[in-house]
Amino acid sequence: MTNTDPQGQPVPQAPGTNDSSYSIDIEGLNKWYGTFHVLKEINLKVAKGERIVICGPSGSGKSTLIRCINRLEEHQEGSIIVDGVELTNDVKNVDKVRREVGMVFQHFNLFPHLTVLENCTLAPIWVRKTPKKEAIAEAMKYLERVRIPEQALKYPGQLSGGQQQRVAIARSLCMNPRIMLFDEPTSALDPEMISEVLDVMIDLANSGMTMLCVTHEMGFAKQVADRVIFMDYGEIVEEAPPEEFFNNPKHDRTQLFLSQILAH
Amino acid sequence: MTDTLIHTRLPDRAPPASETGIIHWARTNLFSSITNTILTLASLYALYVLVPPLLNWGLLNANLAGTDRSVCDANQGGACWTFIKVRFNQIMFGLFYGSNPDQIWRPVLAFFSLVALVIPLFFDRFNYKGMLSAFILIVFPFIAFALIHGAWLGLPVADTSEWGGFLLTFVLASVGIVAALPIGILLALGLRSELPIVRGFSVFYIELWLGTPLITVLFMASVLLPLFFPAGVDFDKVLRAMIGITLFQSAYVAEAVRGGLQAIPKGQFEAADALGLSYWKKMLFIVLPQALKISIPGIVNTFIALFKDTSLVSIIGLLDLLNMSQTASKGLEWKGYDTEAYLFAAFVFGICCYGISLYSRSLEEKLDRGHKN
Numbered sequence: 001m002t003n004t005d006p007q008g009q010p011v012p013q014a015p016g017t018n019d020s021s022y023s024i025d026i027e028g029l030n031k032w033y034g035t036f037h038v039l040k041e042i043n044l045k046v047a048k049g050e051r052i053v054i055c056g057p058s059g060s061g062k063s064t065l066i067r068c069i070n071r072l073e074e075h076q077e078g079s080i081i082v083d084g085v086e087l088t089n090d091v092k093n094v095d096k097v098r099r100e101v102g103m104v105f106q107h108f109n110l111f112p113h114l115t116v117l118e119n120c121t122l123a124p125i126w127v128r129k130t131p132k133k134e135a136i137a138e139a140m141k142y143l144e145r146v147r148i149p150e151q152a153l154k155y156p157g158q159l160s161g162g163q164q165q166r167v168a169i170a171r172s173l174c175m176n177p178r179i180m181l182f183d184e185p186t187s188a189l190d191p192e193m194i195s196e197v198l199d200v201m202i203d204l205a206n207s208g209m210t211m212l213c214v215t216h217e218m219g220f221a222k223q224v225a226d227r228v229i230f231m232d233y234g235e236i237v238e239e240a241p242p243e244e245f246f247n248n249p250k251h252d253r254t255q256l257f258l259s260q261i262l263a264h
Numbered sequence: 265m266t267d268t269l270i271h272t273r274l275p276d277r278a279p280p281a282s283e284t285g286i287i288h289w290a291r292t293n294l295f296s297s298i299t300n301t302i303l304t305l306a307s308l309y310a311l312y313v314l315v316p317p318l319l320n321w322g323l324l325n326a327n328l329a330g331t332d333r334s335v336c337d338a339n340q341g342g343a344c345w346t347f348i349k350v351r352f353n354q355i356m357f358g359l360f361y362g363s364n365p366d367q368i369w370r371p372v373l374a375f376f377s378l379v380a381l382v383i384p385l386f387f388d389r390f391n392y393k394g395m396l397s398a399f400i401l402i403v404f405p406f407i408a409f410a411l412i413h414g415a416w417l418g419l420p421v422a423d424t425s426e427w428g429g430f431l432l433t434f435v436l437a438s439v440g441i442v443a444a445l446p447i448g449i450l451l452a453l454g455l456r457s458e459l460p461i462v463r464g465f466s467v468f469y470i471e472l473w474l475g476t477p478l479i480t481v482l483f484m485a486s487v488l489l490p491l492f493f494p495a496g497v498d499f500d501k502v503l504r505a506m507i508g509i510t511l512f513q514s515a516y517v518a519e520a521v522r523g524g525l526q527a528i529p530k531g532q533f534e535a536a537d538a539l540g541l542s543y544w545k546k547m548l549f550i551v552l553p554q555a556l557k558i559s560i561p562g563i564v565n566t567f568i569a570l571f572k573d574t575s576l577v578s579i580i581g582l583l584d585l586l587n588m589s590q591t592a593s594k595g596l597e598w599k600g601y602d603t604e605a606y607l608f609a610a611f612v613f614g615i616c617c618y619g620i621s622l623y624s625r626s627l628e629e630k631l632d633r634g635h636k637n
Binding site: 070072095098099102107109110111113122126127155157171175 | 534538
């Protein structure tokens, strides 16, 4: 599925190749909230297996951008093609994309009336039509992978923030997505719980999953990202491999942002 | 010399007596302020003045023996429960069963089969809840009708116009409650629909019924509706009342459910969308279970209100529990004992409404998952 080099690292596709070789292909994307221009002329191509970290000050449009990729937000101009399927008003296309794209939210958004296991099996059973037994086995596999199989029969309200976020990741993985979107997955967590979630995300990144992460965890970016994208005022200001991005930022705004975020 | 202080953990000690026990309870609940103390003393005095005579009249000195008013007339100092005893069948089951006591087994059988069918639903381990619920909702009404009406089974016919008393109250209220719930839920979903026609219809429907008193609805259903049908076509009076009550009640259910829907965080919808759940699956599995849980108190309030409002069917000549009690006490035979009639009706209404609210509270507790939305 993914092109990899001898170290098992995926190789980003050269631009200009066939569209279907990209996991995500965004061109000329513009979006407005009323009169407010949130996203301006975004062009972004993500190769299969590529791991991208998006950062930027709050209100820069980074969350809106990744929420456009599974159409939690509608865009007004430009095209978004996910796994060869263009996102339009056609509900069928939207459903197709959502089945292939998993999303992890800042506030977990687990279903509080269902157990951890039911959270994980609901979509496979009702969307993918997986038989119940198989779905449960699959869910337990992923709960083990995020290291909380013993919590399977508890309700989300009984878990800590870090555990809840790991369940949320497992819930997304149960749909066997080809792309994972992370929208500030550690921002709502107490400091001592951030690393348990990041560990799971690093593990996932090393398995070759295509990932887009909106995060301020620069250590995570340095460790796993193939590319870091810096956004400000709805634009992509700078994109570069992490070493380049952190050691030698080109743009003033990037430098200012990095000096603020890395000051401590 | 060092500045470090090492703390050893202290053992827990029992709280002082003023923090627990009956004295603490009385102090915080009955005598916490001057106003409360005055109110407590005033209430105690009122109880002292009122309770003994009431007990005396209603229990100790009451009449239950005999089959006519002579016993009660001889002992005017006590309540005349003889009247309720003699007219019990009429007050509970209406005119037909009041005058045909040998047929009472029919409504009683229907009622207890319903109870027997519902009981398994309360056991978590019972695996066929869906099938049983469907049976109760779809098949049982016909069985109950066949039993109570009688024509289908070749039994003496109890025409619906002769249904009355608690039987009628129960039938009207339970049909209204059960039929209005799904309609109300659909209307509440319609209110939040993105389709303008669906939303417009829901708004119009709900505003129309919320702005109409039930008594008007019943009057319309009974007096005006027949004018629109050709002569000779006549809907059953009880059926018309049922339809009117259901349409009316569904608007109130919709309002209660709407409140619950609004309380569901946007993130729940987004998470369901992101997993690829379709609109109906999202609503059925994610949104409604949470919204209905939040709406339980509101929905139950409307149910209790409806249960009591069924008395309004007297406007179209149907005799429910309250009106039947009243009617029974108006005849020459028992004239003058209407206090007992009203008290009995109040007692039955009270038990039913208290039962409904107790059940709703236990349901809320059972569905509590240790989270607040």
